[in-house]
Structures are given as structure tokens and as C-alpha cells.
Amino acid sequence: MKNKITAGRVINVLLLTALTFICLYPFLNVLAYSFSGYNAVLTGNVTFYPKDFTLSAYQEILGKKQIWQSMRTTVTVTLAGTALSLVLTIIAAYALSITDLPGRKLLTGIILFTMYFGGGLIPTFLVVKGVGLYDTLGALFIPSAVNVFNFIVMRTFFRSLPSSLEEAARIDGASYLQVLVHIILPLSLPIIATIGLFYAVDYWNSYFNALLYIVSPEKYTLQLRLRSLLFGGELNSTANLEGVGSMVMSQSLKMATVAVSTLPILVVYPWLQKYFVKGVMVGSVKG
């Protein structure tokens, strides 16, 4: 009954294939542009495969100092941010997964409340400035170190671990820190990998914090650099791109930049994909 081939079934597969293609097309378009020759791009013959194949756009983009600088900045922020975020999230999730910790509900409430209400843009901006993080790389990860959603996912996971192991270790005289490091963490590697990837992707992609807090061009992150290169450094710039005069960079060069800055995401995506479905599901059952 399940595997009979019917017209409906064929149409379904065809429609899904079309949808998948629509989803993929922009990526192919980017790659096609980045590998195409100048004339092919100018005459608009490029669709989803390269014309007059050339690597010149990549040679040019990888020869730019600013690209390497922002790549380094983004890698630094992503690594430092992911490390800090993971440490804080794990600590919070572990501590607040202990059911008879006095004050657990109050402390959890303090954290969950920030999901629904916050100071908003300017008050946060003033605090970040006030603690001396303005125009430092720290501003890009310290103020957003704990994602409450990730905290919930992690806590739900810790709660699902059998408490007998922990109790046994406690009876043997292990401290809570030892229990966390030697028992909980080894059992939690998949969830740590998942949450770590979530954080890493967020840091890699984040651009608004950099727009807010970074002024020195030598501290630009990749996303901020990308924006200033692609949109000419001006906020209201998509309109300018409609004009001929503002072709700051050739389209191939722009798309090569896009490809280079997206590559790391595509590289980690298979791992990411392995776990995120579970993460999303656990998170949606918050308690």
C-alpha cells in the first residue's frame, strides 16, 4: 500500500524537486557569477553555471588585505564567543538542573524573564559603552554571551541524564565541579556540539552588533566588511545599486566575496544538520 506509484505521488516529487531547485538556485547563481568572466556577467548570460570560467575574482578577493583582516576578526570572535557562551550556558544549565537547589526557581525565573522583556537598543548600547567595550571585539560576544533558548535546551538535556550516576559520584566524595567535568560533560558531548555550533553560526553571521559597536575599520568583522563592500558603505544603498554609476565592485567580485564568507557555514552544515532538529524539538518542550 505504501509504495504504489500514483500520479499524485509523482506530482509531489516533481513539486518538491522544483522547490529544492528554487531554494538552491540563488547559491548556484552566486557561484556562477563568481567564476564567470567579465563580459559574460555584463551581458547577463550567467544563470546557474559559470560562463567563460575564470578564477580572477577569487584571486582578486583573496589578495585584499581587508578580507583577511576581517576573516581573522570573525574567526577570533567566533572562537572566543563560542567558548565563553558554552562555558556560561553549561554552568547555568547544570546548576539549574539540580532539582533541590534552594532558589532554583527564582534564579531560573531571572534568566527566563529576559526572554520576554529587555532594556532595548539604547539602554543596552549605553551599558556596553559604560563598561568600556565600545569599539572592542569584546562588544561582539560578551553582551550576547548567553542565549536563553540554548540554555533551555541544555538544561532539558541535563535533566534527562540518570541522576544515579551523579549521586554515586557524590557519595564517593566528588565535588559538584568534578561531577560536572567527569560525569556530565562526557555524557553530553552531542548536545554540547549542537549548542556550540548554534553559537558559532550566530557569531559568524552576526552583523548588527558590529554595526553598533565597531567603528575602527581595522576591527571590522566579515559581515560588516561584506556590507560595506557590497553596499558601498552606505545604509541606504540598495537604491544606489539601481544606478550604473555606483558599481563599486564588479558583480563577479561581489559574489566571490559572498562565496568566501559563506563557505565556513557550508563546511560545518553537515554536522550542524545532524543535530539541530533534535535541538529545536527539545527547546520547544520547555518546562
Place this chain on the structure above:
Amino acid sequence: MSIVGNSMGVGRSGTDRHKTMMRIRNYRWIYVMLVPVLLYFAVFKYAPMYGIVIAFKNYNVFKGITGSPWVGLAVFRKIFANSNFWHSIRNTFVLNLLTLAVSFPLTITVSLMINEVANRYFKKVVQSILYLPHFISWVVVASIVVNMFSQNGGTINLMIQKLGGSSVPFLSSNGWWIFTYVASNIWKEIGWGTIIYLAALTGVDESLYEAAYLDGATRFQRLIYVTLPSIKSVIVVMLILQISKMMTIGLDAPLLLGNKKVMEVSEVISTYTYRMGIEQAKYSESTAIGLFQSVVNVVILAAADRFAKAIGEDGIL
């Protein structure tokens, strides 16, 4: 909440209080570990909440938050009198509503379509590709959108011209800009949105399908009478959840896709707050708008939660 309850409860007898103290002592290292976490929330989440008072002050950078004079609701009167503010609210609603109107039924349809696929391998490939755009940054998505949709040299307009049509101002006319905004949002998030429905669909009782099959129900009838009712509650909760987010809008997409020509439709609450606060340095006004939005959000969310519970679903808070 419970710590209050606890400590009050144990206050009645000395031994209970002693027990709680013992427990706290027992967990002292846990509290020590929590210090950096609480410090983080105090500094970056709760201190800004105190900063909200500048919405009721005439904030002066040199006088600081405490030194600036109180002005009561004068700032709010000022923003409410500004038509740009109401435009940004209208635009937020319009963009959110249109996106929801298209993406909500589409997400469910795509989930059902994926669920019908029998070939596991094909299903997995489709899912992997559809989820991918969710992980791409808005800067990248916006640059792809501009590359494809711009009037001069955009891929799509070149195609239209080749087919004999005249070019379409996807990014510079109000109506088309809204179309482009909604389309790019849907492109980015549709796959991601299916996850929750697909999970719900795997939970549908297989025996119901078999019973329906034996009763002679066609594939389509099974979809309408078995599948949809089984995931009805997920659909309802998701709809309530999304409606409760009507006043919230991400800043990245409107800021990166928007431009001066379409400001009339692209300026939303978040971009307005940003422009007021950061570009024009009107700190009090920007904070007041942010506060207004937060309060409205909390109210909508609470109402939605009540509503969800009233119709017999789980709450959303």
C-alpha cells in the same frame, strides 16, 4: 518564586530552617559557579532595564542617566505625535502579516508534501537543502537578493528583458519592494519552519491510516481526515505563537534590503529605533519607542497565552 515560598515555609520551624541552611551550604560551590552567569545577566540584561528610565527623562550624555532631568511622559507625547512612528508600526504589521499569510499555509503544505515522500534518501536531501538558507546571514542573503533583483543587471530582470518584458523595479517601488521582502523571508525560513510540523507528523498514529485505508479512503482523503486533524493542535499553537509576534520584527532584513526610495514601506519599528537612537542620537525617544514595543509585546504574548489555554491547548509562555 519558590525560594520565597520555601524560606517562608521553613521559617515556621527552626529545624526546617536549619535544613535549608544545610542545603545551601551543601550547594555553596554551585552558587559560586553561578556568579559569572548572574553577573552577565545583571550587567547586560538587568542594568539596561534600569536604563529604560531615560524614556521618562530628557537624557543628556554629559549629565548621565541619574543627572538628566525627569520629564514625565513628554517623550512619549513627542513620539506619538510623530507620523513616522505610526508608519513604522503600520509597516511592521503589514510586513509581518503578509509574510505570515503566505508562509503559514505554505509551510504546512510543504511539510505535508515532504511527509508524503516514501523514498528516505530523497526526503533527506530535500530537507537538508530546504533548511540551509536559515543558516545564511542576512548580509549575504541581501547581497544575493540585490544581485538577482536589481533593476540594472539583476539576473531576474535580464531574464524578463530577454523574454521581451520590461524591467521590474523590485527594490525601488513600494509594492514590489514588499513583494521582494516577503519572498526573501519565505525563501530563507520556509524549510526551517517545517521542522516542527514534520516532528508532529511522525507522531501520527499509523493505525489510523490503516483503518482509513481499509475503509477505502483515498490518499487525499486520508490527508484531510487523518493527517490534518492529528496535527491540528500544533498548527493552532504555531499560529497563535506567530500572531503574538506581530509587533516584533527582525532588524537585519528591512535594514539591509530597505533604501531611501521605499522608506515609506520599509521603515519598521526596529529600524526606526535604530535610526532614532544611533544615527540621530535621540536616546530618550529611541528608548521610549523600544519600551512601548516591549510592553505591547508582553501584553500580546500574555493574551495569546491565555487564549491558547482557553481553547484547551498548552500555553505558549
